[in-house]
Amino acid sequence: MEKLFMTGNEAIAEAAIRSGCLYYFGYPITPQNEIPEYMSTRLPELGGAFLQAESEIAAIYMVYGAAGAGMRVMSSSSSPGISLKQEGLSYIAAAELPCVIVNMMRGGPGLGGIQPSQSDYFQATKGGGHGDYHLFVLAPSTVQEAVSLTGDAFDIADKYRTPVMILGDGIIGQMMEPVEFEQRPRSKEYDKSWALSGAKGRPRNVIKTLYLDPQKLEQHNLKLQDKYQKMKEDVRIEHYLCDDAEIVIAAYGTVARIAKTAVQILRDKGIKVGLLRPITLYPFPYDHFQEIAERIRKVLVVEMSLGQMVEDVKLAVNGKAEVAFYGRTGGIVPSYEEIAAELEKQLF
Amino acid sequence: MSEEKKKERRARIAIDEHFCKGCGLCVDACPQHIIEISSQVTSSGYYPAACPDPQSKCTGCTLCARVCPDVAIEVFVKQKTNHGERE
């Protein structure tokens, strides 16, 4: 199969197009600009639509509109821009509209910086906007994985009628790697009878999020909650050298990739260490952590934040194993030596 | 209303009390001043407009219906004769 040398951002854009996404709405922000740039050329050629919106807020509501038409649609941004989109994501989740949003995280809070970060984990996985809702969150750790998860993201969005977030950072987005675009089997046709197309020959369709009757709003919330429970069947995690491990590193995305090198170095030294890499951050692979906590001594959670995913790991492990944390923040990417050294400290 | 009156009638309106909220805008709009607010309260708690029109003054001008915010009024006008005039 043909290998192309692409940045993660371009690869995600191309993967989206190959997944049938013909509509993109976004607003420029570093470090994800290659996505809208790529889309701005390709989508009009394909008969779709690219629109550079007047704001992040407008962009997410354009996604809401196109999703309401039953189309595969995406937007992308980076941390401060994703904050602005939170209202829209809450509405999209409430209206049960499928779409894909990419967050190439940068350091925060506030305007922060443009260097890679993982400090939007809480925002991505716990809801982010108002109300009882969640996004389905996928965290690629290589450009190739970003390609395959982008295709999966659109299927998951349609399967659950829910917004899906691809959570990366400037490294995933701007690093160039050789990638292959597998010919994905044409995704199965999802029911789109709820979409708006003009009330021709059927009763009118309405896409809304207002439920003034508390009974109905509770029912609506319970329905969403059922969906979030059902999503657990799509939990994904990579276990790397965990079978005989006495201690494991837990990390996702960019840091997991670096941690993998650290694990190899430590293994060369005879240390029985493995890596647990959640690929779905929501739903979080609690069961996998629970299970492994029975037979290991300690989990070292490594993040490019001051400790966000570590809270989910602690919940999962529930005291069965010790949980330690190592994080860098502000756009600092830890080296594999640094991670290896931290783990060696944790051995005693 | 008597059969005699009915024969004279050129036009009439039907006010649907289900929709009417008794705002009275039709009362002011009617050039014949034949619409009034009823003293009978509706199930929604409003005093609706009514148009008894005992003297068959309604011309079917539709102004009442056009100002009605609740689309509560339908207007009927007598069919034209072959001579193109109203009976």
Next chain:
Amino acid sequence: METIDKTDKMDRVFQRPEALTKATTHYCPGCGHGVAHRLIAEVLDELGIREQTVGVAPVGCSVLMYNYMNIDMLEAAHGRAPAVATGFKRARPDLTVFCYQGDGDLAAIGMGETIAAAARGEKICVIFVNNATYGMTGGQMAPTTLVGQKTSTSAQGRMSERCGFPIKVAEMLSVLDGPQYIARVSVSSAKYIARAKQAIKKAFEVQQLDLGYSLVEVLSPCPTDWHMTPQQAVNWLEENMLPYYPLGEFKVQGV
């Protein structure tokens, strides 16, 4: 509904348009939203596009518009209707798309989306209902509240030195190149209502001709939050709003 007396031999010359549902509205007695809804419905029926039209409801009193319009509708967040309509229209350029927005929605929280959609010449119709107050939340000062007008957040009357001046949306947008049709109308009397319908029809025709953006600003009474009877409200509108918000067509291209 009174049944038609067959012996009457009368023609029904005015009736509920097909594009309206049979639901009673939640609007207060004398509220102008009902007339504005009906005019849109009549235009959709007359143009024969009820089944090819998608509406976008705002946040405000008319959020529940989708209960009254017999068409496909999306409910937008506060102020975001033009963005939602843009996304939908770009995905389905074959359908007619309109936004229905109040003054707080369009001219305060949603002004960014409003101006950007107008400047892009987005092929949507915007029906902008200006009643100079926030109706749904209880009559607070709106971006279109007149100087001196008392509201629940300007109890002494809007003071221009503190709160600035009301925004003339139709005039402001008509200086942009994107819009193809901009008009201001009123639903305060039968005469003005007839003109309002003509303007709304033109706005939809602009979109049918694929020309671009159109907006009709509809001056509308809010008796409840103006603390008036319905009759007083239409009179107040004509005496106070018309001098500041003159009626007419501000931009007409192609229709």
